[in-house]
Amino acid sequence: MxxxxxxxxxxxxxxxxxxxxxxxxxxxxxxxxxxxxxxxxxxxxxxxxxxxxxxxxxxxxxxxxxxxxxxxxxxxxxxxxxxxxxxxxxxxxxxxxxxxxxxxxxxxxxxxxxxxxxxxxxxxxxxxxxxxxxxxxxxxxxxxxxxxxxxxxxxxxxxxxxxxxxxxxxxxxxxxxxxxxxxxxxxxxxxxxxxxxxxxxxxxxxxxxxxxxxxxxxxxxxxxIDVDHGRADMPLRFPVQWINRPDAGFRGAAGTVASGVVSVGDAVIVAASGQQSEISRIVTFDGDRQTARAADAVTLVLAHDIDLARGDVLSHPQARPEVANHVAANLVWMGDEPMLPGRSYLARIGTMTVPVQVSTLKHKIDVNTLDQRPGRTLRLNEIGLCNILFGQAVPIDAYAANRRMGAFIMIDRATNRTVGAGMIDFVLRRATNIHRHSHLINKQARAARNHHKPCIIWFTGLSGSGKSTIADLVERGLHAEGIHTMLLDGDNIRHGLNSDLGFTAADRVENIRRVGETAKLFVEAGIVVLCSFISPFAEERAMVRGLVSESEFVEVFIDVPIEECIRRDPKGLYAKALAGKIANFTGLDSPYEPPVAPDIRIDGLQDSENVAASRIIAYILERCAP
Amino acid sequence: MTDADDQKPRAPAAVRRAFRQTAATPLAEAIRAYVRQDAGAPRGANLSPHLRALENEAIEIMREVVACCSRPVFLYSIGKDSTVMLHVARKAFHPAPPPFPFLHIATTWDFADMIVFRDILAPELGLDLRVHTNQDGLNRGINPIASGSALHAQVMSTEGLKQALDAGSYDAAFGGGRRDEEKSRAKERIFSFRDAQHGWNPRNQRPELWNLYNTRVAKGESMRVFPLSNWTEMDVWSYIRAEEIPVVPLYFAASRPVVMRQGAMIMLDDGRLPLLPGETPRMLDVRFRTLGCYPLTGAMESQARDVDDIISEMSRSTLSERQGRLIDHDEAASMERKKREGYF
The missing domain is CATH 3.40.50.300 (P-loop containing nucleotide triphosphate hydrolases)
Incomplete structure (x- = not known):
């Protein structure tokens, strides 16, 4: 030729x-x-x-x-x-x-x-x-x-x-x-x-x-090569990208058709909420259209004024995507820091941004042999099959069926870097969130019975900063005021619930995740729960904060310089660590990220433990007043 | 229009043409007709599937910025790429107008016709146009003739841009850059992260997968966003022809006064360019492939009177688009250096 x-x-x-x-x-x-x-x-x-x-x-x-x-x-x-x-x-x-x-x-x-x-x-x-x-x-x-x-x-x-x-x-x-x-x-x-x-x-x-x-x-x-995307033959998926509302007379959902075809008059449903409506117009700068197909960037106007926002996915009622928060996915790790199961990251999926964590690394994949290898973390350029838990239910299709609906990226919350790329394999559990049973006795009912609101008081600081001592004093004071309390600290948790965990970064993350979930249950029960943990990573503290509503989390930073903690060394731990007998010791060979904007900061060099406790008690009594 | 029509490629001969701009077309008239988009306007009817795909992608990118960033701004350089991007912006947010301000960094050495074009187009479209010039650079007497192209670009373009971005606290800036322009641009992300000093670190770019753009920045950091990343020079001209978008007449050949300098044809746009010994201006039929500061922008001899001529001339050309730009020849890898310092 x-x-x-x-x-x-x-x-x-x-x-x-x-x-x-x-x-x-x-x-x-x-x-x-x-x-x-x-x-x-x-x-x-x-x-x-x-x-x-x-x-x-x-x-x-x-x-x-x-x-x-x-x-x-x-x-x-x-x-x-x-x-x-x-x-x-x-x-x-x-x-x-x-x-x-x-x-x-x-x-x-x-x-x-x-x-x-x-x-x-x-x-x-x-x-x-x-x-x-x-x-x-x-x-x-x-x-x-x-x-x-x-x-x-x-x-x-x-x-x-x-x-x-x-x-x-x-x-x-x-x-x-x-x-x-x-x-x-x-x-x-x-x-x-x-x-x-x-x-x-x-x-x-x-x-x-x-x-x-x-x-x-x-x-x-x-x-x-035949580029048969076949995207137009697949079920309709329209992730809403931006609500276009220039004035009271127009409200349209702008976005790109991810797959399928949509026409004026079609019945459509919002995947996550189940609300239904009908396409009344397909608007473009070049004039209204009857039909839009995969890859077209258009603006859809619905016949009814239903709740619709960025992140929602429109589909035809007879072919809806799954709505799930727990999936199995292949994850390519791209971050310099290793992936830590249990750590809270952000995911971009479709047009949504949601919290996400790897709940389990099922196995790593050796890409040279395709063999499966056990592992706890993924390092840069490693690939693994993971169970992924999104912070809320997300409309999805498997990646193999629909690239645009089954792909997500993971973003580090602190650095904003893109650290992972995921491809959803299958849904693990149907999300029950939407139809979650609403119990008759709820948090509000229990709070009313207790005559105060519940919350988490989260004490963070270096070992030897006096967290536990202050937390004890605070609990005693609150108890005297008739507040229902519970105290969780490293010692009572690590000897029981978390006795299987060590002190690597991955284990520290899992430790705090379990504590957070436990504290959340106490909050549900209407109790003021005091948590005293070194909790060195800002991301895990943020993760716990995200488990309850904003007013239910009080971060208390016991701020004592490392030199002073080493001088005090109440348990003799620093001496051992400095002698090389304890590895991964926070402040020495494992990092501590101090809170940037704690609700309460205690200057451990200036304030006595009693002064600190009184300040915290006053703050909590006001916060938890019915 | 049926779907079948939509898929069929159209030969240029069959294209419906209401508007044929040349160097002689009265600009105000041409721009007003374009702004109205009346019944005679092509409104996408002439777009090939390929151009439509590029347009769809650019629209998605622009919407993403508006949905995710708090203070976007559109860098309007008045050139063909910027003007195409402006056209895409009109499409992306219709029926709303583009929901961000437009920023022109004026070095005071732009071709006079660029400013004329800008000052008709912006009010006709009702754009919120902001013009910024690095006053400090002017006071220091920086200019392309005495200071040299590198220092002039650094101070008047790059520093001027940083001043304006800082002053507006913009967290995202649209630029018309394309990956086919230059080697270091080929590695640029669509959403290109810049640190608080506006620096670009080519070895530390965020991976960019699918259409899932990571738009997150901390305070002071920003994004440069390039919706036309995947367009080529040919795509841009084909799109201008298909959508009948007016451009600065300097792109069309006309008889203009030029001198030869450092191997480039420099046009005497005003009286500020001193002639060197032995230089005599000549009237030649020339046009420009790119526009910028006139003493730094080389013309090419051409008979291309309209967009059709430009496209057929480009098909035969053996020289690249940036060949006329003195600024890129300063040193090897000069574009990469400038970008690291915050150039667009």
Whole structure:
């Protein structure tokens, strides 16, 4: 086939429409060179860019006197200096047949998160293999990440065929190896192509060096991949993105149709609340429409004035998504700090932002072998199957069925960094929240009987700061005032309920989670519950605060400098820790994050324990007055 | 229009054309017709499936910012990309007007025609336009001729932008940047996190998956948001043609006075550019692929009188869009350096 006719960039968006694909492979397999070659041979590279590449090739190039096409793609200074690709880069080119967006993703093991990023929006993957090296550990890793992220079309590019004398036997062996392990990955199509990216063989033009290859070239195949999103044939999902209410006369739900088709007159239902209405208008700047389909950004006007907000999902009543708060999901960890089960993070799912925690790490997945490994945490670039608990019921579909409804990201509450990417596998428990039974005797009824409101008084501070002593005094004072109290502290909890936990970061998080849940039950029972725990992490304290209503949580910071605590050392613990006999000791080799805005701050150097207790008692009596 | 029509690619010849802007088109008239969007306006009818997909994506991004950020602002540079982004903003929030202010960082060296265009378009659309100039830089006498392109850009563009963003306490700023423009832009996120000093750290970017954008920032930090990230230069012109969006006439060829300097054709836009020994201005048919400070922006010889001509000329061109920008040639990786310092 004459591919020379492809050499043009004129026009935009022809026939088949856009294909988003990513390239992945190990270091030096030639990904950047392949993309450079595609851009160069499809004439997307301009003369001044090529001149710059020739200049740079003399400084950084690895191809001798030839222009190093990889330099077209490796954009960041550090990459050019080190000759590697460290971040996802997006490239664009157009042929008469279709437009392409290429995500170039790094081959280094430590950058799996970037690969997952590139794969999340891709329809197809080009997986590169060095003909001299064959299938490597990283080939398996990248293939698995592609599979996990829902990519169904794979082009296996066996590169550097010029270095193995264009041998058909070498090619066949590598293809057989790949098919051997990729069989379990659920790819719908795998197209192997022998290439030499450096010289352009079988990239755009069919190679005369490999007349035995009867299949397509790389571009030839990419041009024909059928991007059957099928999104329009799936059930309607419309996540409400923004309520457009410019004046009293207009109220519309702006958003992008995630899947399916919606028409004027359709009955629709809000997934979480079950409220129903009807589509009265589909509004766009270009005029009202009768119908909107998957990927259309529109504004829906409903016939009834029902409660509707960002985060809600509209569907047809006969095909609703599940509404659940407990799911099993594959989680790719992207944070520098390890994932801690029980820690409260934020999740972005659809257009919702909700609290989320990993309730259980069921197993880690060894992406090289697909073996399941036990583990308590996930570190950067590790993948695991987890039970995920959302802070509220969320409308979802499984990721395999609907990418837009089954994907979520996890965000660290303190740093706001994106630390995880999740793909929902299945719902663990139907959420009972919506139809939760309302008991006749509730918190309010118990509070009325007790003649005071309940709350949690949370004492935090270093070991030896005097938390427990002050908490004792406070409880005694409150009791004398007729307040119903209960005191939870490290000693009575760690010897019983939490006797299975140690002092690693993961165990500390779980310790506080259980204490929080226990305290919440006491609050339900109408009791003022005093909790005295070092509780070093701000996120866990925030998590407990989130378990009860805002007025029911009082944070008391017993502020004593570490030097003073070491001097006091009432239990001799600091002496032991400093002698190396206790590991993970807060303030020494384990961090303490002081509260930024506690409800009460006690200056442990200035205030006596009795003065401190009186202040807290006065505050609580006012807060809990009926 | 039926769905079947919607899917069919249209040949440019069949496109319904009410409006053909050239360098000679009276701007006020063209802009007023565009603002009205009356019965003759294309209203999406000429969009290919590919352009429609890009438009849908850009609309989703813009809505996301308005839903999640407390003080967004739109960086309006008056160029073609900004003006396309403005058009998308009109679509995204319809029937409401775009619910944020527009900010132009004026260096005082913009082409005069850019300011004319801005000052007709903004009031016609009823935009809340705020113009900021780095007064301190002016007082220090910074200008592109005496100070050099690098210092001028640093002080008048980057510092000016930071001043205006700080003054407005904006937590998100829309920019018209595209990934195909330049190598370091290709690695830019759609939601690009900036620290409290507006710095960009390319080695420490948030991973960006699916359409799930992490919009969270702490006090003082901000986001630069690029709704046109996935558009190419060709897409932008094809969209301008399909939607009949008016642009600054400098994009169209006309006879203009230019001198050759450092390998670029510089237009004498006003009397402030001193001629060097041996330089004689010549009248040539030229146009501009990008717009900015006129002493730093090279023209190209061209006969492209309207958008159709531009598109066919671009199909034949062998030079990239930023080739006319002196500012990018200062040093290798200069764009990355500028972005780390807070440039757009």
């Amino acid at each position: 004459d591919r020379a006719s492809h050499a043009t960039t004129g026009g935009t968006a022809p026939g088949r429409g856009l294909l988003r694909f990513l390239t992945c492979g190990s270091v030096d397999d030639g990904k950047s060179t392949l993309i450079g070659r595609l851009l160069h041979d499809s004439r997307t590279i301009f003369d001044d860019q090529m001149a710059a590449v020739r200049r740079d090739s003399l400084r950084h190039g690895t191809t001798g006197d030839d222009a190093d096409l990889a330099l077209l793609v490796d954009g960041l200074e550090a990459e050019r200096e080190q000759g590697i690709t460290i971040d996802v880069a997006y490239r664009f080119f157009t042929t008469p047949a279709r437009s392409f967006i290429v995500a170039d993703t790094p081959g280094h093991e430590q950058y799996t998160r970037n690969m997952a990023t590139g794969a999340s929006n891709a329809d197809a993957a080009v997986i590169l293999v060095d003909a001299r090296k064959g299938i490597l550990t990283q080939t398996r890793r990248h293939s698995h990440v592609c599979s996990l992220l829902g990519i169904r079309s794979v082009l296996l590019a066996v590169n550097k065929m010029d270095l193995v004398d264009h041998s058909e036997a070498v090619f066949d062996r590598i293809v057989a190896d790949f098919l051997g392990f990729a069989g379990q990955l659920g790819f719908a199509s795998i197209m192997p192509v022998p290439i030499s990216a450096r010289y352009g063989d079988n990239v755009i033009h069919a190679s005369s060096n490999m007349p035995w290859h009867r299949g397509p070239t790389v571009l030839g195949h990419l041009e024909t």
